[in-house]
Each structure stands twice: as C-alpha cells, then as structure tokens.
Amino acid sequence: MPARAASSASVDGRIAPVRCRCDCTFGSVSIRRTPDTVADPTDRAGTAAVRPRSHARCGRWSDDPRPRAGHAGTVSIQTHAYTGSETDSGAVAVRAVGLTKVYGADRTAVRALDGISVPFAAGRFTAIMGPSGSGKSTLVHCLAGLDTATSGRVLLGDTDLTSLGDTELTLLRRDRLGFVFQAFNLLPTLNAEANVLLPLRLAGRTVDPAWFDEVVGILGIQDRLTHRPSELSGGQQQRVAVARALINRPEVIFADEPTGNLDSRSGGEVLALLRASVRELGRTVVMVTHDPAAAAAADHVVLLADGRLAGEIADPTVDTVIDHLRRLGD
C-alpha cells in the first residue's frame, strides 16, 4: 500500500494549513523525491516547503508558526507531524537512574558510566554526544538491555531492565525495542524483505500488510525488497535496517552511529527517516553520534563527559552543538 498523500498549500514559503486524507492511528507520510534531491541533515523537519503540523489522532490541524523556506535538494517528506500526548505530557520512554558501569576490576577498572541519571522523552528524537570514551555507546547499550550495568537502574516505561534475567531481556529487546547500528547488521543470506520481517518471524508474529507497506513506503525500499544486502548500497542497507527496527512498532529505537558508514547524502536521508519515524509514526529515537549535523536533526541533545551528564541542548543546531562540544574539549 503506498503511503497516502496529504493535500497541502504553501504561500511564499510560509506554512499553510492543510487537510489530509490520513485515517491511520498516528498519521501517515507521503515521501516525494525530486530527481535532484540532496539530503540535508540540518533540515530538522526533513521537509520541503510545506510541513503540516497536525494532531493526527484527533484530526486537529494547526499552522507551524515558523516560516520554513524550502531547502533546495532536501529529501522531501510531506508529513503529518506527530504531536501525541506522550510528547505533550512530557512522558518518559526510557530512563537511566544512577547508572554506573565499570569494566574490569582493580587496577584495570574503567568507570565508563558514573552514576548517570537521564530521562529520554517519549515521541522525541534525542542525540547523545560527547568526547571519545565519554560513555555514549555504553549508555545506549545499557539502556537497550544489550549490556548490564554495575549499579543503578534502567526503566523502560514501568519495566526495570536491571531486574530482568537473560531470557526476559531477550524477549523485551525483541518485542519492545528497535536497533540501528553503524554496520547495518543485516543477514547476508536474506533478501531485504526477509531482513525487515525478521523480528516478527522470530517472535512468531504475523505481518500487518498495511504497516509493512507503510514502513517500506516511508523508507523508499519498495523496489529493493527482493535484493540481498550485497546488492544494495550502504544507504539502502541502512534503510532496510531502519525498516527492520520499525516493523514491530518498538517503544524506542536505539541507533549507534547510524550514519557513520554512509556518505553525507545517504546519511542525511537516514536522519530524515529517523525523524519521520518520530514525527509521523510516533516512535522514540535515541541516537549516538559524533556528527554535529546529525545531532542537529534531533529534538534534543544529551552531552556526556567522563561517564556523566555534561549538558543538554534543546532544539540543537549545528552551531550550538559545535559550541557545546568545544566547551567539552571534544
């Protein structure tokens, strides 16, 4: 099923109210690419001139007050922005509470996380940044149940991950989380469709064809579904990985340097798609990155230094991110 289109109007680069034909829960997205598109990761909305801001679940519409001139060559995603109650109410999707992680022991001990407490808002895109060795990957791995903390807690909604055994953690990761890694981590013997569907197959769940079509439509991989990873570009492989992360409608998608192996164009497209996952599909994304342009695609940046929280940036731009990193000595 192709993504449904939203009707729109744009006057002199200003956002005009639009009426959409969406009938899904969180709203749908229609992606239009012009032949000469060039991804612009600093385009925070990942949109062209018109970005309807809607309350997709109740059908209310409003103007985006900010003038938003079209970015030449931007990945053009015409959206129903997700402004659901989770975001509005400030609900937290996942939270670290006094989290400490020590690798090794005695003289070789490394305190990668040092009692860090930080919430990650539901329905938002948060980037984690900081100097090399500051604990970014360790934090994300602990939040995602891929690594166990030495002390402290990780709360996914009401679930305390640190109280779960290995089997429970495996099931939780499978059922409630999505992952996007720098190295794509696709299974080479499976085609793109089978890779996307893998989490559902492992869970013994059936596929919702409408959701599958919507996800692959958003990610623009409809015509690559029969290809194996070796037959796809890096950017296409990462699109498949994002689709796989979305297919089980996870509460949180964790991304560790998702653009690290991509050229700037493909990286920008993947960032726009992660934003679309948040704004159009109501997901929560937590992403580790070294790239200020990638961080500027997020709603919020959490800064780490020496395993501790070292600052936060609301509504980051490339300049504010670089400025904060400079002050951290990165």
Ligand SMILES: Nc1ncnc2c1ncn2[C@@H]1O[C@H](COP(=O)(O)OP(=O)(O)OP(=O)(O)O)[C@@H](O)[C@H]1O
């Ligand atoms: N398995 C491990 N065993 C021992 N020390 C580790 C291990 N993993 C990470 N560390 C150490 O923990 C600290 C934090 O590492 P981590 O990879 O989380 O940092 P990072 O901020 O993600 O770094 P980078 O930006 O370089 O990827 C570093 O000093 C690192 O050397």
